[in-house]
Amino acid sequence: MSIKNRLAKSNNAFARLRPAWKSNSYSKETKLKLYNSVVEATLMFGSGCWGMCESDRKCLNTF
Numbered sequence: 743m744s745i746k747n748r749l750a751k752s753n754n755a756f757a758r759l760r761p762a763w764k765s766n767s768y769s770k771e772t773k774l775k776l777y778n779s780v781v782e783a784t785l786m787f788g789s790g791c792w793g794m795c796e797s798d799r800k801c802l803n804t805f
Contacts, residue, residue: 745798748788751784753805755780756777
């Protein structure tokens with residue numbers, strides 16, 4: 743899977759959690775745990791075997 747594909751999947755996961763981000767019933771800590779466990783995990787899945795160049799690193803850091 744390409745890095746662009748992973749970025750798109752992570753962006754989709756982030757967007758699907760929009761109601762949670764806007765909700766006042768969740769604490770900031772809970773929202774951070776959601777982000778780390780869903781969005782960041784989706785982004786980094788399989789990253790151990792990626793061949794990365796500097797532009798790929800910039801894309802990941804920007805996300």
